[in-house]
Amino acid sequence: MISINWKPNKNSSIPLYKQIVDYIKEKIATGEWSISSKLPAQRELAERFEVNRSTVVEALDELKAEGLIEGKSGGGTIIVNNTWSLLASTPPPNWQSYISSGIHKPNLSIIQAINKFEYKENMIRLGTGELSPELFPKEMMKVVLDSVGDKIESLGYEEPKGSLYLRQIISQYLKKYEINASPDSILIVSGSLQALQLISLGILHPGSAVLSEKPSYIKSLHVFQSAGMRVKGIPMDDQGIRISEIMNNLNKATTLLYTIPTFHNPTGIVMPQHKRNELLEVCEKARLPIIEDDAYRDLWLDTEPPLPLKAKDKNGSVLYMGTISKSLAAGIRIGWLIGPEPVIERLGDIKMQTDYGSSSLSQWALAEWISSGLYEKYLEELREKLRVRRQVALNALEKYFSDIATWNKPSGGFYIWLKLKKQISMEKLFYLCCDNGILINPGNVYDFSENLNLRISYSYSSLYDLENGLKKLSQIIRLLN
Amino acid sequence: MISINWKPNKNSSIPLYKQIVDYIKEKIATGEWSISSKLPAQRELAERFEVNRSTVVEALDELKAEGLIEGKSGGGTIIVNNTWSLLASTPPPNWQSYISSGIHKPNLSIIQAINKFEYKENMIRLGTGELSPELFPKEMMKVVLDSVGDKIESLGYEEPKGSLYLRQIISQYLKKYEINASPDSILIVSGSLQALQLISLGILHPGSAVLSEKPSYIKSLHVFQSAGMRVKGIPMDDQGIRISEIMNNLNKATTLLYTIPTFHNPTGIVMPQHKRNELLEVCEKARLPIIEDDAYRDLWLDTEPPLPLKAKDKNGSVLYMGTISKSLAAGIRIGWLIGPEPVIERLGDIKMQTDYGSSSLSQWALAEWISSGLYEKYLEELREKLRVRRQVALNALEKYFSDIATWNKPSGGFYIWLKLKKQISMEKLFYLCCDNGILINPGNVYDFSENLNLRISYSYSSLYDLENGLKKLSQIIRLLN
Numbered sequence: 001m002i003s004i005n006w007k008p009n010k011n012s013s014i015p016l017y018k019q020i021v022d023y024i025k026e027k028i029a030t031g032e033w034s035i036s037s038k039l040p041a042q043r044e045l046a047e048r049f050e051v052n053r054s055t056v057v058e059a060l061d062e063l064k065a066e067g068l069i070e071g072k073s074g075g076g077t078i079i080v081n082n083t084w085s086l087l088a089s090t091p092p093p094n095w096q097s098y099i100s101s102g103i104h105k106p107n108l109s110i111i112q113a114i115n116k117f118e119y120k121e122n123m124i125r126l127g128t129g130e131l132s133p134e135l136f137p138k139e140m141m142k143v144v145l146d147s148v149g150d151k152i153e154s155l156g157y158e159e160p161k162g163s164l165y166l167r168q169i170i171s172q173y174l175k176k177y178e179i180n181a182s183p184d185s186i187l188i189v190s191g192s193l194q195a196l197q198l199i200s201l202g203i204l205h206p207g208s209a210v211l212s213e214k215p216s217y218i219k220s221l222h223v224f225q226s227a228g229m230r231v232k233g234i235p236m237d238d239q240g241i242r243i244s245e246i247m248n249n250l251n252k253a254t255t256l257l258y259t260i261p262t263f264h265n266p267t268g269i270v271m272p273q274h275k276r277n278e279l280l281e282v283c284e285k286a287r288l289p290i291i292e293d294d295a296y297r298d299l300w301l302d303t304e305p306p307l308p309l310k311a312k313d314k315n316g317s318v319l320y321m322g323t324i325s326k327s328l329a330a331g332i333r334i335g336w337l338i339g340p341e342p343v344i345e346r347l348g349d350i351k352m353q354t355d356y357g358s359s360s361l362s363q364w365a366l367a368e369w370i371s372s373g374l375y376e377k378y379l380e381e382l383r384e385k386l387r388v389r390r391q392v393a394l395n396a397l398e399k400y401f402s403d404i405a406t407w408n409k410p411s412g413g414f415y416i417w418l419k420l421k422k423q424i425s426m427e428k429l430f431y432l433c434c435d436n437g438i439l440i441n442p443g444n445v446y447d448f449s450e451n452l453n454l455r456i457s458y459s460y461s462s463l464y465d466l467e468n469g470l471k472k473l474s475q476i477i478r479l480l481n
Numbered sequence: 482m483i484s485i486n487w488k489p490n491k492n493s494s495i496p497l498y499k500q501i502v503d504y505i506k507e508k509i510a511t512g513e514w515s516i517s518s519k520l521p522a523q524r525e526l527a528e529r530f531e532v533n534r535s536t537v538v539e540a541l542d543e544l545k546a547e548g549l550i551e552g553k554s555g556g557g558t559i560i561v562n563n564t565w566s567l568l569a570s571t572p573p574p575n576w577q578s579y580i581s582s583g584i585h586k587p588n589l590s591i592i593q594a595i596n597k598f599e600y601k602e603n604m605i606r607l608g609t610g611e612l613s614p615e616l617f618p619k620e621m622m623k624v625v626l627d628s629v630g631d632k633i634e635s636l637g638y639e640e641p642k643g644s645l646y647l648r649q650i651i652s653q654y655l656k657k658y659e660i661n662a663s664p665d666s667i668l669i670v671s672g673s674l675q676a677l678q679l680i681s682l683g684i685l686h687p688g689s690a691v692l693s694e695k696p697s698y699i700k701s702l703h704v705f706q707s708a709g710m711r712v713k714g715i716p717m718d719d720q721g722i723r724i725s726e727i728m729n730n731l732n733k734a735t736t737l738l739y740t741i742p743t744f745h746n747p748t749g750i751v752m753p754q755h756k757r758n759e760l761l762e763v764c765e766k767a768r769l770p771i772i773e774d775d776a777y778r779d780l781w782l783d784t785e786p787p788l789p790l791k792a793k794d795k796n797g798s799v800l801y802m803g804t805i806s807k808s809l810a811a812g813i814r815i816g817w818l819i820g821p822e823p824v825i826e827r828l829g830d831i832k833m834q835t836d837y838g839s840s841s842l843s844q845w846a847l848a849e850w851i852s853s854g855l856y857e858k859y860l861e862e863l864r865e866k867l868r869v870r871r872q873v874a875l876n877a878l879e880k881y882f883s884d885i886a887t888w889n890k891p892s893g894g895f896y897i898w899l900k901l902k903k904q905i906s907m908e909k910l911f912y913l914c915c916d917n918g919i920l921i922n923p924g925n926v927y928d929f930s931e932n933l934n935l936r937i938s939y940s941y942s943s944l945y946d947l948e949n950g951l952k953k954l955s956q957i958i959r960l961l962n
């Protein structure tokens with residue numbers, strides 16, 4: 001039988017319902033309240049705890065959501081001996097901060113909302129950084145899978161660095177960008193995010209600081225933060241990250257620079273060649289290693305971008321990350337990491353300890369895409385379509401935003417970085433847009449400080465939705481003040 | 482210019498060459514010795530450090546291997562400003578133990594040797610826990626890839642728990658084993674190893690202890706150890722883990738039980754139904770959550786094994802892991818984790834933060850394998866072939882080992898757990914076998930304490946190699962004493 005001789009502390013800063021949740025959890029965890037026992041009725045609980053019934057309901061809802069108790073169809077609530085849920089309700093330190101950050105940081109709650117609304121139908125997604133399903137090369141993929149089916153003789157575990165065949169093909173492909181990388185210095189990863197995860201687990205120390213552009217895609221991730229690192233934003237100008245500001249921000253804790261010099265996410269900025277040389281030189285002098293994230297390189301629309309930093313890196317200062325996610329298909333989950341061999345070997349060992357290697361099927365498919373020449377052919381067609389999309393977006397902006405915002409004209413990638421002229425609440429804007437069937441990516445997803453930016457992506461929505469969505473968006477903005 | 486006014490401490494327990502390595506690394510890290518500067522000749526270094534020239538060579542070799550210095554073709558050695566290698570040379574705490582464990586634990590050096598020799602040609606692999614490439618269903622895979630090519634409309638990022646389509650199919654498939662799992666309580670993972678990784682990162686606390694069978698596959702991994710947990714082995718009898726011993730080993734640090742009740746790796750043991758019921762009951766009472774690793778279930782050879790623990794788990798005590806690695810192809814890298822929804826959701830969130838989901842291509846392929854019925858059809862053929870392989874192995878054992886070893890007759894899975902009667906050095910045996918073109922998996926890979934066991938697998942080698950390899954192995958054993 002369950003007896004209660006306790007009440008929450010009304011003077012505590014911990015909300016009453018939360019105190020009740022913790023109290024009940026402890027009772028279950030210690031086994032004092034045993035499996036299948038029935039909780040007193042809500043009214044009775046409210047009396048014992050000396051709180052409002054709504055507080056009891058809130059506490060029970062949370063316990064239900066965590067799977068610790070269950071409402072019975074006949075009425076009443078029983079305890080479920082959910083040992084795993086109990087474990088999960090007190091996460092280890094690393095993830096505690098990750099999970100609770102949802103409560104504190106406004107941008108994370110917006111990221112969660114974005115993730116949720118992405119699965120809602122009929123939402124116009126104006127910020128999604130992915131190729132539209134319309135752009136998927138279905139017929140070519142069929143051809144590729146067909147050849148792959150002919151070539152695969154078996155599908156066992158791969159070598160730690162990934163399929164040698166694919167590494168040879170990537171090694172060859174990178175020559176185009178004047179990157180000389182032997183297959184031994186290439187690690188196949190399950191997307192660039194995994195590469196970042198491996199670096200943060202295997203090389204970086206908790207407490208160290210990572211510099212990045214401000215704003216940056218990396219701010220929307222928790223990969224460094226979860227591993228106990230801080231990400232420090234360095235201001236940009238229209239040629240990318242400000243090199244002098246890097247120097248001003250160096251201190252003992254600074255471990256590396258993460259940068260997206262080509263079609264930067266979210267601003268679309270491309271760092272010119274002379275500045276790349278300077279950046280490389282400065283970082284080499286300062287012994288500041290660089291992660292170059294080159295996810296968007298193949299998506300140039302006007303002219304080919306300057307060579308990667310890695311092309312001029314003679315001393316192993318640059319870890320270079322590529323991925324097929326943006327230019328072909330995120331669901332293939334294949335990326336590559338290029339760097340000094342001992343580093344690649346270490347990270348490959350760690351990868352083996354975490355997932356035994358990336359999907360061989362995906363590796364075969366990518367190898368076939370590149371080696372068959374279909375990837376290049378597809379890219380040409382894709383660029384053509386993206387140019388049209390970019391133009392539609394720019395026209396709509398011209399038409400509906402010229403008095404209320406400023407923006408850049410990107411020369412590649414997916415993004416237009418729109419800056420509103422009027423001071424409005426971006427959170428209000430976000431939710432008002434949601435109510436009106438439009439999903440936007442507000443600037444504070446990429447930069448923890450508040451700002452008046454939106455990331456507009458012309459890669460995802462249909463042309464009709466793009467034009468229409470931007471029109472509606474401008475109307476909503478005009479409503480707010 | 483490089484000047485040296487230091488010498489290693491001859492009374493230190495740190496080897497001289499290692500002290501020199503650390504000294505030079507520090508000089509490079511602090512920038513005192515600058516990029517491209519030339520190191521003094523070996524002879525001169527030996528004089529300055531007051532050590533033998535061979536010690537200098539050893540130190541330089543290590544620095545070269547780490548990419549910090551480079552031999553010039555014209556002679557001499559120069560410093561390369563390899564910032565990444567420098568970072569990698571002082572790994573963060575977690576991985577430090579992982580990396581250095583290779584030095585201390587004999588079994589890890591054997592695992593490394595196994596990994597290396599697996600890529601050597603013409604090795605007879607008597608212990609490899611994988612299906613032979615001969616057994617790969619090439620034609621069926623072609624059919625599957627063909628259908629997949631027709632079905633895929635696009636390949637974007639997946640939902641956190643993985644493709645809903647695949648989860649529905651797995652939910653349906655598991656009904657066969659009387660597991661009732663809604664698609665919402667299923668997490669698609671990139672193999673079971675990743676599931677273990679997610680559990681160790683997201684739920685377990687450093688310092689906690691995991692119980693497992695002794696010996697166990699889990700001992701050959703570092704997934705729990707790298708996250709700061711201890712794995713404690715519980716003795717088995719011929720019906721699996723000893724339940725009374727579980728109870729004797731429970732203490733405050735004990736967090737969960739990891740078990741392979743069906744075709745256990747490496748012993749092949751199957752836990753009978755009555756003992757499963759008892760185990761579940763005991764663990765529920767003790768509030769000890771269970772990870773049930775069911776990798777080999779589909780590989781029964783005589784009769785279907787008892788139902789999974791999960792089938793009788795009414796209270797969410799069991800996290801159930803399945804994988805396609807053993808029964809079809811490890812390179813697909815897809816597994817599934819079944820558990821209480823809040824746990825699955827948490828782990829799915831963490832997965833998204835680490836790799837954004839598993840390969841969609843692999844998920845599609847697996848969905849097609851199962852839903853088309855080809856998987857079942859293939860399994861029947863596979864079982865037939867594995868029965869033959871098992872028989873060939875057992876015959877060879879009978880012929881060559883009856884006086885020198887004992888073993889079990891497995892009713893499914895891949896493994897025979899051979900126990901030598903004669904006390905010999907397993908390490909000697911391992912390397913002698915390698916010299917003779919035979920790769921074996923000694924028992925201490927699965928159990929840190931020394932023992933006289935070998936894991937024989939009849940899944941990998943050709944029938945000829947199996948018979949021949951076992952014959953040679955018995956001859957080598959007879960040579961040793």
Ligand SMILES: Cc1ncc(COP(=O)(O)O)c(C=O)c1O
Pocket residue numbers: 129190191192193194217260265293295322323324325326330334335836837
């Ligand atoms: C700059 C950048 N890098 C990497 C990624 C993610 O790549 P992947 O799918 O390879 O993990 C993205 C996705 O938005 C990105 O914008």
Ligand SMILES: Cc1ncc(COP(=O)(O)O)c(C=O)c1O
Pocket residue numbers: 355356610671672673674675698741746774776803804805806811815816
């Ligand atoms: C018991 C057991 N579980 C899991 C695995 C690995 O599975 P996966 O390839 O799904 O990570 C193995 C592989 O040997 C195994 O023996």
